[in-house]
Amino acid sequence: MNFEVESKLLIVDDLPENLLALEALIRAPGRVVYRAASAEAALALLLEHEFALAIVDVQMPGMNGFELAELMRGTERTRHIPIIFVSAAGRELNYAFQGYESGAVDFLHKPLDPHAVVSKVNVFVDLYQHRKALRHEMESLAAAHRKQEELVQQLQHTQQELERAVRMRDDFMSMVSHELRTPLNTLYLEAQLRQLHLSKGNLANFSPERLPAMIERDQRQIRNMVRLIDDMLDVTRMRRDALSIQTKPVDLAVLARAVVESLRQQAEAAGTVITLEAPAALHGVWDEFRIEQVLTNLLTNALRYGGGKPVQMVVQQIGDTAQVAVRDQGIGIAPQDQARIFEQFERTADSHKHAAGLGLGLYITRKIVSLHGGRIGVESAPGEGSRFVVDLPMHASDTGGDTGPSDAAGAHAQP
Ligand SMILES: Nc1ncnc2c1ncn2[C@@H]1O[C@H](COP(=O)(O)OP(=O)(O)OP(=O)(O)O)[C@@H](O)[C@H]1O
Ligand SMILES: [Mg+2]
Structure with missing residues (x-):
């Protein structure tokens, strides 16, 4: 086993010369010997360190060696430390201390036979080392196992994402x-x-x-x-974060009227009337082409999912915000769908019955609105229609992105 730990040994004896003699016998590389001149001092050390072995003199003034062992047995931290009792009394004392449960117990007799001391201590230290190494390996194994499980989970997750x-x-x-x-x-x-x-x-x-x-x-x-x-x-541009806006002064009221007019035929085909409520003029600084896209997407959705009922667009200035609200009385959107419809390709189960679509309109709309520093939200309930509200700051600033000339409005010119 290439796992080496330091072994701490505790020797307990009231006579300093005994302590010194014993320490000289059991000292070896990789071992640290702690000396205690009383059972009380031993207890203090036991609470502080993890010992491989305690060698305890049985006859001590105050608490004797067996009493110390009793106490050690009663404490979880010290219960498993093997003990070698050192006794001057006759061999009948050998079994005086019984039932030291899981910890091993052994005896040495005074005068100490150096060979016996060394070999007994070696056995216990080896045992301790083996146990430690085993525990270390079990822990490493458990950690490796946990890591493996994590990896498997990650893999499964990645696989699911890929499949999706x-x-x-x-x-x-x-x-x-x-x-x-x-x-x-x-x-x-x-x-x-x-x-x-x-x-x-x-x-x-x-x-x-x-x-x-x-x-x-x-x-x-x-x-x-x-x-x-x-x-x-x-x-594709949004995925690369390459969509940008190019702002200039725009009259939102004029733009809204133009968009409603351009959708008039489509509205008629859907048997719907679009009404527009807007001030005579609402000047701000925006990307005209992109805002037109926003209004068109919202109105197209209202026509598609509006069940042929009237659609209303309200344009107004509220403080330093321009607000566009599009209200329909159509199929509505369930609460659990109201966030995800702004993600790409997301459509509600219902929508397929009403119109074909890619599920991109609201994704693009939200991106454009946020590039303007604005917000979009929806209030809706199934069967009760929907109200999409866009809030735009009056003065949006151009955004970056690696836009080449291909992103200029000309690239989007309608036929
Ligand atoms: N006014 C609305 N009423 C009810 N559901 C709506 C409304 N607007 C959007 N939705 C729901 O949100 C989904 C996503 O809308 P979005 O505009 O992103 O995609 P689309 O209309 O399906 O397709 P397209 O990419 O052509 O716009 C729609 O499929 C529909 O389920
Ligand atoms: Mg749409």
Whole structure:
């Protein structure tokens, strides 16, 4: 065993010359010998140190050796220390002290036989060393075992995370394909139809009155696809912390009116009316393109999940904060979902029945709002609609991020 500990030995005798003689006999490298001239002094040392062995003179004035042993037996800390009694009396005393439970007991007789002393002490010290080493190994083993269990748990956790990430990626890919397919299919069918009309010489379908609507339909599908791809790009930038805002003076009231107007057709299609309550003007400093994205995301959600009931947007200044609230009377959001819907790809179980979506809108929205130094929150109850509230400081400052020209508003220009 390569584990070595120092062994402390206690010798107890009222005669100093006996103590000295005994110490000379048992001294050895790796041992420290403590001397006590009385049972009381021995007790004090016993409480302070962990001994491999105590060699105790039986006849001592005051407390004798057996009484000391009794006391040692009664204390958890000292109960297991082996004792060698040293006695001048006849050998019948050998068994005078019985029942020293788990601790080993042995006897030496005066005059001391040096060889017997040394060999007895060696046996006990060896035993102590072995026990110590064993305990040390058991502890190391237990620690290694604990460490291993921790590692296994960490591994399991990582595996779960990985599985979740893979699942999320797969879901994401299928959602993206699905979402891109819908407008692409529509465009494709339109193109086929037009080809058919052309081949049949059916030119009435391309008359000047019909062309604008045709182009508008195409543009809508293309806009949907561009929005989807922009969202995905935004999320990638956010993951790299590379999304930034570029602020300039903006009239939020004008912007809100424009966004509501741009969604009018979509609202009609959903059988919904959007009302806007806003002051004539609300000047602040923000990233106009990004704030437009926020308003559009909130209103689009209200249309999607608003159950065809009226949607209301309120824009107002409260102190030095601009507040935008979007209220719908639709499916609502359960309390346990109200935090997670702001995370990427998170959607409620209900939402799938109402609309396809990637679960990115609110994630992007929250990021944009916080880049402006603002906050977004939701109040909602299932079946009772939702109210999303955005608070923006009147004057947001530009944020960093490794934005190249690709992050300039031009990169997001809508077709
Ligand atoms: N006004 C709302 N009423 C009820 N549920 C909502 C509302 N707005 C958002 N949610 C819930 O939060 C989820 C996340 O919204 P988010 O806008 O992030 O994604 P999405 O609308 O599903 O997809 P997209 O990425 O196209 O926006 C939605 O799927 C829906 O479950
Ligand atoms: Mg959305």
